[in-house]
Amino acid sequence: xxxxxxxxxxxxxxxxxxxxxxxxxxxxxxxxxxxxxxxxxxxxxxxxxxxxxxxxxxxxxxxxxxxxxxxxxxxxxxxxxxxxxxxxxxxxxx
Amino acid sequence: xxxxxxxxxxxxxxxxxxxxxxxxxxxxxxxxxxxxxxxxxxxxxxxxxxxxxxxxxxxxxxxxxxxxxxxxxxxxxxxxxxxxxxxxxxxxxxxxxxxxxxxxxxxxxxxxxxxxxxxxxxxxxxxxxxxxxxxxxxxxxxxxxxxxxxxxxxxxxxxxxxxxxxxxxxxxxxxxxxxxxxxxxxxxxxxxxxxxxxxxxxxxx
Numbered sequence: 001x002x003x004x005x006x007x008x009x010x011x012x013x014x015x016x017x018x019x020x021x022x023x024x025x026x027x028x029x030x031x032x033x034x035x036x037x038x039x040x041x042x043x044x045x046x047x048x049x050x051x052x053x054x055x056x057x058x059x060x061x062x063x064x065x066x067x068x069x070x071x072x073x074x075x076x077x078x079x080x081x082x083x084x085x086x087x088x089x090x091x092x093x094x
Numbered sequence: 095x096x097x098x099x100x101x102x103x104x105x106x107x108x109x110x111x112x113x114x115x116x117x118x119x120x121x122x123x124x125x126x127x128x129x130x131x132x133x134x135x136x137x138x139x140x141x142x143x144x145x146x147x148x149x150x151x152x153x154x155x156x157x158x159x160x161x162x163x164x165x166x167x168x169x170x171x172x173x174x175x176x177x178x179x180x181x182x183x184x185x186x187x188x189x190x191x192x193x194x195x196x197x198x199x200x201x202x203x204x205x206x207x208x209x210x211x212x213x214x215x216x217x218x219x220x221x222x223x224x225x226x227x228x229x230x231x232x233x234x235x236x237x238x239x240x241x242x243x244x245x246x247x248x249x250x251x252x253x254x255x256x257x258x259x260x261x262x263x264x265x266x267x268x269x270x271x272x273x274x275x276x277x278x279x280x281x282x283x284x285x286x287x288x289x290x291x292x293x294x295x296x297x298x299x
Contacts, residue, residue: 010273023238
């Protein structure tokens with residue numbers, strides 16, 4: 001049996017012709033191509049956390065927590081002062 | 095000397111410290127990786143995700159690449175192959191190629207009915223191909239989509255040229271057997287009609 005001899009109407013050449021017809025190069029979306037290149041080349045690998053990024057993130061979190069704690073202490077101090085003032089006034093009035 | 099003039103190995107040597115050298119490698123192989131992954135996964139979204147992963151992984155490990163006679167493209171295909179294998183493990187239910195995303199170079203001016211039939215035929219054949227063992231799928235993609243020679247395919251797949259030739263022969267035989275079972279029967283009939291149309295000059299004026 002030769003390569004080109006038909007088997008149930010389909011020879012080796014038919015199979016190759018079908019494959020050549022179907023398996024054709026496809027183009028990715030240009031937007032995807034550009035974005036991925038930018039991530040890899042312009043932003044150096046597109047890694048979510050480089051060493052410096054991690055340091056910046058940790059420093060920012062520490063600063064934010066310190067600011068929030070400072071604000072909280074000021075609110076608590078202010079509230080205590082207000083209560084003390086009101087209590088004193090009541091006592092003086094009484 | 096521009097990046098375009100440098101060969102892969104020269105670019106690989108400078109890529110860890112020079113993003114533009116990696117950019118040139120990206121330009122050379124991005125479409126090849128995308129095509130390979132697209133035909134292995136069957137959908138655009140996963141092809142894009144996995145292509146991005148291939149290049150991110152390559153970027154991180156390019157400094158480890160050693161020239162042992164294996165081309166850089168083989169190394170990239172190996173990464174893509176592993177990622178696709180993981181993807182198949184995670185997605186037991188395989189998806190079909192959505193026809194709306196299947197862009198072909200040809201087809202402009204074809205009658206809509208014929209285009210629809212061609213679309214069905216394409217989807218049918220792709221589903222048959224996706225049932226083949228992984229190495230056979232890889233071989234067919236490299237041979238028909240990338241138009242690589244048996245020697246080049248052998249370098250990528252880590253086989254001899256003779257082994258590739260033999261695998262190709264067995265793959266075609268297996269597809270012909272599927273035709274005998276009737277799984278490709280409709281395709282065969284349509285292929286014959288299409289051939290006749292082409293011969294008569296109906297399809298391509």
